[in-house]
Amino acid sequence: MTTPIDKAEIRRLIPHAGTMCLLDSVLGWDDESIVCTTNTHRDEANPLRRDGRLSALHALEYGAQAAAIHGGLRARAAGATAPPCYLAALRDAHLHVARLDDLASPLEVRAQRLFGDAGNTIYQCAISASGISVAEERVTIMLRPQF
Numbered sequence: 001m002t003t004p005i006d007k008a009e010i011r012r013l014i015p016h017a018g019t020m021c022l023l024d025s026v027l028g029w030d031d032e033s034i035v036c037t038t039n040t041h042r043d044e045a046n047p048l049r050r051d052g053r054l055s056a057l058h059a060l061e062y063g064a065q066a067a068a069i070h071g072g073l074r075a076r077a078a079g080a081t082a083p084p085c086y087l088a089a090l091r092d093a094h095l096h097v098a099r100l101d102d103l104a105s106p107l108e109v110r111a112q113r114l115f116g117d118a119g120n121t122i123y124q125c126a127i128s129a130s131g132i133s134v135a136e137e138r139v140t141i142m143l144r145p146q147f
Contacts, residue, residue, distance in 0.1 A: 013072030034070040036109040041100035054101040059135035063125025066111040089140035105130040119143035
């Protein structure tokens with residue numbers, strides 16, 4: 001694992017701008033996985049909130065962003081920039097809470113690369129708070145077609 005990475009650095013790695021950049025820091029990463037943390041689920045200005053609440057469904061976006069950051073870090077480590085990609089599939093999603101905004105602890109977001117390289121990759125993601133599982137998912141990231 002590497003040294004922590006702050007939000008300013010995260011914003012240089014992924015296209016998510018402003019408050020849509022949901023993860024606050026990277027605690028560590030290696031070629032196969034990443035561990036991130038955040039408190040944005042409690043932020044009243046979180047752009048995913050509806051009627052003052054943040055559904056647990058949005059934990060899946062937190063996991064996808066961790067995978068995107070990991071892809072950006074891997075590309076940078078190889079002396080490149082991550083190519084434009086998109087979330088192609090989300091499978092095996094499980095939610096263990098109803099809401100995120102009422103969780104008092106920071107979220108820990110883990111993404112494990114299962115298969116693939118560069119832009120065509122499958123990740124297993126797990127989101128937890130104080131060691132208690134909040135959500136899991138498997139995401140498929142694909143290269144964006146160039147026309």
